[in-house]
Amino acid sequence: MSAEKTNIAAIDHMMSEMGRAAVVAARVLAQAATAQKNQALHAAAAALRQHRAAVLTANSQDMAAARAGHTTTALLDRLLLDEARIEAMAGGMEDIAALPDPIGTVLAEWTRPNGLQIQSVRVPLGVVGIVYESRPNVTADAGALCLKSGNAVILRGGSEALRSSLAIHACLLEGLESAGLPPACIQLVPTADRAAVGSLLAMDEFVDVLVPRGGRSLIERVKRDARVPVIGHLQGNCHVYVDRSADVNMAREIVLNAKLRRTGICGAAETLLVDRGCEGTHLRPLLTALLEAGCEVRGDEAARQADSRVLPAAEDDWYTEYLDAVIAVRLVDGVEAAMEHIRKYGSAHTESIVTDDPVAAGRFLAGVDSAIVLHNASTQFADGGQFGMGAEIGISTDKFHARGPVGIEQLTSYKYVVRGSGQTRP
Numbered sequence: 001m002s003a004e005k006t007n008i009a010a011i012d013h014m015m016s017e018m019g020r021a022a023v024v025a026a027r028v029l030a031q032a033a034t035a036q037k038n039q040a041l042h043a044a045a046a047a048l049r050q051h052r053a054a055v056l057t058a059n060s061q062d063m064a065a066a067r068a069g070h071t072t073t074a075l076l077d078r079l080l081l082d083e084a085r086i087e088a089m090a091g092g093m094e095d096i097a098a099l100p101d102p103i104g105t106v107l108a109e110w111t112r113p114n115g116l117q118i119q120s121v122r123v124p125l126g127v128v129g130i131v132y133e134s135r136p137n138v139t140a141d142a143g144a145l146c147l148k149s150g151n152a153v154i155l156r157g158g159s160e161a162l163r164s165s166l167a168i169h170a171c172l173l174e175g176l177e178s179a180g181l182p183p184a185c186i187q188l189v190p191t192a193d194r195a196a197v198g199s200l201l202a203m204d205e206f207v208d209v210l211v212p213r214g215g216r217s218l219i220e221r222v223k224r225d226a227r228v229p230v231i232g233h234l235q236g237n238c239h240v241y242v243d244r245s246a247d248v249n250m251a252r253e254i255v256l257n258a259k260l261r262r263t264g265i266c267g268a269a270e271t272l273l274v275d276r277g278c279e280g281t282h283l284r285p286l287l288t289a290l291l292e293a294g295c296e297v298r299g300d301e302a303a304r305q306a307d308s309r310v311l312p313a314a315e316d317d318w319y320t321e322y323l324d325a326v327i328a329v330r331l332v333d334g335v336e337a338a339m340e341h342i343r344k345y346g347s348a349h350t351e352s353i354v355t356d357d358p359v360a361a362g363r364f365l366a367g368v369d370s371a372i373v374l375h376n377a378s379t380q381f382a383d384g385g386q387f388g389m390g391a392e393i394g395i396s397t398d399k400f401h402a403r404g405p406v407g408i409e410q411l412t413s414y415k416y417v418v419r420g421s422g423q424t425r426p
Contacts, residue, residue, distance in 0.1 A: 011193055012195075014196075015189070015196060015203060016203070016206070018184075018187050018189070019154070020206065021182075021184035021187065022152040022154055023152070024182070024184065025185045026127050026150075026151065028181065028182055029124070029147070029181065029182075030103070030124050036180065036181065037097075037148055037179070038097040039175075040147060040176050041093045041094065041097040041148065041175060042093075043174060044174060045090040045093040045094050047172075048089060048140065049087070051170070052086045055171075056081060058166065059080070059136065059163070061163050062136075063076065065160070066160050071160065073264075073324065074324045077264040079134050079136065079161055081136060081164060088137070089137050092144065092385060092390055093140060093391075095385070096145060096148050096391060096408065098390070099148065101148065102149060102412050103122055103123065103150045107121065116419070116420050117419040118417070119416070119417045120414050120415075121414060121417050122412045123412060123414060124150035124151045124411070124413075125411055125412065125413055126208035126209075127153070127207050128154070128208065128211060129203065129207040130142045130146075130210070131211075131212045131214070132158065133157075133160075133214035133215060133218060134160060134214070135158075136164035138155075139155055139157055139164075139165040139172075140171075141391035141392065141393065143172045144172075144391060145411060146185075146186065147176075148390075149408040149412055151411055153185070155169070155186070155188045155189065156188075162192050166188065201222060201225045201228075207228050208228065208229070209228060209229045209230070210222060210228055211231045211233070211393050211394060211406065212394075213393065216321075231398060231401060232397060232398040233394035235266070236270075236347060236382070238268065238269050238349050238382070239379075240254065240255055240258050240259075240269045240272050240352045240354065241274075241351070241354070242255070242272070242355075243275050243277075243357060244277030244278040245357040246278065246282065246354040252289045254377065255269070255354075257378040258379040259272075259327050260294075260295060263322070263324050263325050266382070266394075267380045268380065269327065269379045270321055270326075271318060271329070271330070271341075271345070272286065272290075272327055272328070273331075273332050273342075274329065274331050274332070275334055275335075275338070276331045276332065276333050277334065279306075283303065283306045284307060287303060287309075287310060295325045295327055296327070297309070297310045297311065297328075298312065298317050298328050298329070299312070299313050299329040300313055300329070303330070313330070318330070318341070319345050335353070335355075338353075346370060347397060348371060349370055349397055350372040351368050351370050351373050352374040352375070352376075352377060353374070353375055353376075355375070361375045371395060372405075382405070384405035387404075390408070392405040396410070
């Protein structure tokens with residue numbers, strides 16, 4: 001047997017062992033009391049703060065390797081951890097602990113004429129596999145969300161963040177130990193070998209659902225090769241549409257924030273659509289604000305005529321998730337044309353309309369079929385934490401099972417509990 005086949009066999013064996021352990025842990029976690037899960041989350045948050053120096057050291061090693069590999073600025077921003085981001089991770093775990101426990105919640109109940117009492121009750125999914133790239137904070141967020149929702153989880157983070165993820169995972173394990181929960185409740189694949197991803201995708205014997213979070217190639221591979229259900233998160237080709245009735249100052253602030261607050265996140269705006277009805281009053285100020293803030297603008301003919309610094313946009317630009325300080329700009333003939341552009345080029349992630357016209361706002365909010373639609377607010381609010389979910393595993397662009405931010409409720413299913421008094425079916 002070749003060395004390569006031997007290595008793949010060893011990884012398959014390791015992943016199978018992790019799967020078996022996760023199934024056992026999931027049974028324990030499904031019955032765990034809310035207080036026990038919350039204790040684990042608080043202890044993990046405390047461990048993260050206590051060991052932040054070790055986490056930052058691990059992250060600096062990941063960052064150095066990423067820079068040596070000529071990683072893009074956007075991906076470096078996703079990879080970076082600092083004191084504020086570590087505190088955000090710890091605070092996110094405490095926020096998740098403060099949320100109501102979804103497990104055991106009665107969603108509906110009714111009594112049949114024959115006396116049968118029927119309830120629909122929330123239950124965990126079981127074992128969740130999560131494949132993600134770059135962002136080490138997903139290790140903390142995903143581990144915490146799965147724990148609170150009663151699911152065991154197998155985390156497979158990106159190779160570029162492996163040292164950071166291992167350091168964060170060690171803190172999660174301290175939390176589990178403190179609460180007396182099995183360490184297999186939250187497992188992290190300890191290798192960067194891509195064979196581990198292939199193995200995880202095929203683990204239908206152990207894994208109940210997969211959640212991929214990353215670039216298009218990762219999502220497409222998971223959806224193509226997975227033998228278990230997938231909660232999909234495709235790219236975030238997000239749009240801001242500035243309507244003719246928009247306040248120009250509000251529009252400027254929203255557009256700048258939506259594009260430039262953090263360019264490397266999936267909720268960053270990638271295309272600006274401007275109503276032709278406000279071309280004379282709004283287009284130039286918006287372009288000037290973006291260009292002076294250091295953003296490259298690629299536009300249609302009207303945008304280029306408004307400012308000579310605007311570069312010509314190609315057809316591919318309307319489809320592109322830049323994840324960088326680049327935006328595409330186009331004039332459209334009102335809200336219907338804006339929606340048509342989004343339908344053609346968008347990824348069904350997040351879209352915003354800026355307008356003082358309630359009719360236009362209502363038409364946009366009702367007519368745009370994306371996971372998140374906003375009125376007079378930045379697309380960067382596309383975030384589970386901002387929605388009050390504590391954190392998120394990702395933004396699902398699917399319509400099946402979960403859509404939008406995937407938090408603790410989206411990581412549950414339900415079962416029917418039926419109570420009788422001796423009824424038999426005639």
